Amino acid sequence: MSFKIIHRYYPAKYYLHFRKIIISHDWLLCEIVSSSRRLSSSKNTLLDLAFNRDSERNTVVPLHQQIPVSPDVKVDTRAFLKCRPEYSSVTLDISQRPAPIEWERVVRLLQKVAVLKGSMKPSDVCHLFVELSHTNSDKIPLVKTDQRFVMLLRYSVENLCLFSLPELLHVLRSFVWLELPHSHTVLGMYEVELSRRADKMTLDQLLLAADLWRCIGRKVPQFLKQLYDSVYLYMGQIGLPELVQLFYIMGEGRQCPKVLIQPIEQLLMRHLQQLQPEEVGAVCLGLFKSQTSLSGAAVNRLVDKAHSLVGDMSDFAMVNVLKYLRFSYLSHRAWMEAMTHEVPRRAQGMGVKGLMHVALACSALHYRSDRILVAITERIPSLVPHCRSKDSCKLLWAFGTLGFLPARSPSFYQSLTEALRQRKAEFLRYPEHLLTGLLGLAFVSQFPEDLIELALSPDFVNLALKSTQLELKKDLFTLDGAVALELPQWTGPRLSCELREEVKQMLWKYAQSDMCQKxxxxxxxxxxxxxxxxxxxxxxxxxxxxxxxxxxxxxxxxxxxxxxxxxxxxxxxxxxxxxxxxxxxxxxxxxxxxxxxxxxxxxxxxxxxxxxxxxxxxxxxxxxxxxxxxxxxxxxxxxxxxxxxxxxxxxxxxxxxxxxxxxxxxxxxxxxxxxxxxxxxxxxxxxxxxxxxxxxxxxxxxxxxxxxxxxxxxxxxxxxxxxxxxxxxxxxxx
Incomplete structure (x- = not known):
């Protein structure tokens, strides 16, 4: 009977898809769990060995291991939700976990699933999920591997089209607390159902659903498209909390439709003076992540507001303003002058990512302040163990771009260069990071030959050239040319003549159409x-x-x-x-x-x-x-x-x-x-x-x-x- 209900509400292709998932889901879940237990670090170990063939010859203790390691700094990326109680209707406060229930209560709930089975109503399914979401966090893995929980998931799919909208959102909220993997097959069914009903949802429900998907960590582009399409219908109902949450969702979804930019800019300017410090940071981060360009006047007004609140901003919010300035290529003089005081004052309490983004913003805006740069160099060496290859390479790029010479802070350059050696395996996935770091070092006459040998090796060059999202030929060509001139004794690998000639012709063609015409x-x-x-x-x-x-x-x-x-x-x-x-x-x-x-x-x-x-x-x-x-x-x-x-x-x-x-x-x-x-x-x-x-x-x-x-x-x-x-x-x- 449950399959007939699904067939009544969905086209045949969805019916067949659901049936296959429901029948095979028990096996899928067991397979996911067992596979995750079999995972090991062997792959990473092999990659590391492949990139460290001569590690046996290097017995020097890395510099960052000689320095006391500071704990990594955690930031609250959703601190803006505490600014107003109105956010509770459009977001989920993940810092407020439901009060845990006793394990005996959890067992009784699972037994109830086994008793009711196919006779469960949609309200029963919803109630059971909500109750189970109160399970103590350390017992949740036991619940998710229980066959009765798997049975409950199956019954939820069978009743999916019968849930009311509030019940759908309650179940989705329960999935957040139950830590359901974002790739779980059942979530695909819920995404289809919510997208189907999007035109019947209120603005608050749309924003809440989008936030729940974000908390789960699942990308839902189709649902977000329908959310953005609905914004026009509710333009007159969008207050400040809804607007800030919309910016947040756009940022996490990495998209803002062009047709929405002007309306939301007007709304933002209307509410600008009521923004609190963390809300300004949330707006800037949403604009940055969604690559949304406001008008120059609007950006100036937004940063003016940020400047008036900078003393009360968290480090995270302050960095978000810098990110958006970097994206906008707007040099806001008052804000940057404030940074020459704020960054040195805060640097010792900031984490790697925040400091990296400060340096990157300064380099993108060509703003050199020795007070800012020195403060970063004094903090980074103790945080190097927490640096991703991305952080190390972008810090080197930023400091090299601004011409901050190694003589000013030898430990900064040495520790980050050593960090690159420790994370060579990461460059298999992100070859662009190694080239970024090496070019930053080359700017200040630093040429670590072992890393250059890796970057110009045929295998790495082939890997870099396979990148479809980034054009790395020019970076390889620049590094290769710098090595030829500045390391006359170099006997290591070089780019092929064919590749050099290809990039040379490409660059000259661009120069003829641009620089030569100025x-x-x-x-x-x-x-x-x-x-x-x-x-x-x-x-x-x-x-x-x-x-x-x-x-x-x-x-x-x-x-x-x-x-x-x-x-x-x-x-x-x-x-x-x-x-x-x-x-x-x-x-x-x-x-x-x-x-x-x-x-x-x-x-x-x-x-x-x-x-x-x-x-x-x-x-x-x-x-x-x-x-x-x-x-x-x-x-x-x-x-x-x-x-x-x-x-x-x-x-x-x-x-x-x-x-x-x-x-x-x-x-x-x-x-x-x-x-x-x-x-x-x-x-x-x-x-x-x-x-x-x-x-x-x-x-x-x-x-x-x-x-x-x-x-x-x-x-x-x-x-x-x-x-x-x-x-x-x-x-x-x-």
């Missing part, structure tokens, strides 16, 4: 070509392809005369007559001069260059620039030397000859704000590494600093040419 780069290229005498003297290319950025390459001989970088085609040689004026190497004292078109013509032989004729402007007297103002200062002054003045007035026949075999290679970089830490001249790790490697490759680096060159774009041709002339030839004195 106005500031095109203007610099055109001005340099005019200054030096033609296209053949300036090459826009990726000098170091593994660094993923372009440079303008210029070659000069020892006299300062430009040398072609790329041999020009014969037709171009025949048709081109301009010659760049000879330029001596720059010595002597700095003087102030007046710059006119005539002077620029003598410097560049501009009258012979192709292009539109520029009418001579009025004489502009440029102010004197002190030598110590450096290469990055060019406002209204021009840094010229007496040597250049002599060059202008002295015939070329009187100039001293030079060794024509000496070639000076210049890598001219058009930098941007994103190359530096926020509001500082401190280069980020990737760009600092590039400068270092360009010098190793034999180049002098000339930077067209973003705030100087961007302002130059609005100035006259004369001023651009004078600025570039000074940048090039001052670099020869360095």
């Amino acid at each position: 106005l500031e780069v095109k203007e610099a290229e055109a001005a340099l070509q005019e200054l030096l005498g033609g296209e053949k003297f300036v090459c826009k290319r990726m000098i170091l392809p593994h660094m993923r950025t372009i440079d303008l390459e210029v070659h000069l001989d020892a006299t300062g005369q430009p040398v072609p970088v790329i041999p020009e085609p014969p037709t171009a040689v025949q048709n081109s007559s301009p010659k760049c004026a000879s330029k001596q190497d720059l010595r002597g004292m700095n003087i102030g001069v007046s710059v006119t078109d005539d002077l620029i013509s003598k410097l560049t032989n501009a009258k012979n260059l192709p292009g539109p004729t520029i009418a001579p402007p009025e004489v502009q007297t440029l102010s004197f620039v002190n030598p110590d103002e450096g290469e990055t200062m060019f406002k209204t002054g021009l840094k010229l030397t007496s040597t250049i003045t002599e060059m202008i007035t002295t015939p070329s026949s009187h100039r001293a000859p030079a060794d024509s075999d000496t070639i000076i290679k210049l890598a001219i970089q058009v930098s941007s704000r994103n190359h530096y830490c926020h509001q500082s001249q401190h280069l980020l790790g990737l760009h600092a590494m590039k400068r270092r490697q360009l010098r190793l490759a034999g180049y002098k680096v000339v930077e067209l600093c973003y705030h100087d060159w961007i302002s130059m774009l609005r100035k006259s041709r004369i001023e651009k040419m004078a600025y570039l002339h000074c940048k090039l030839y001052n670099s020869l004195e360095a």
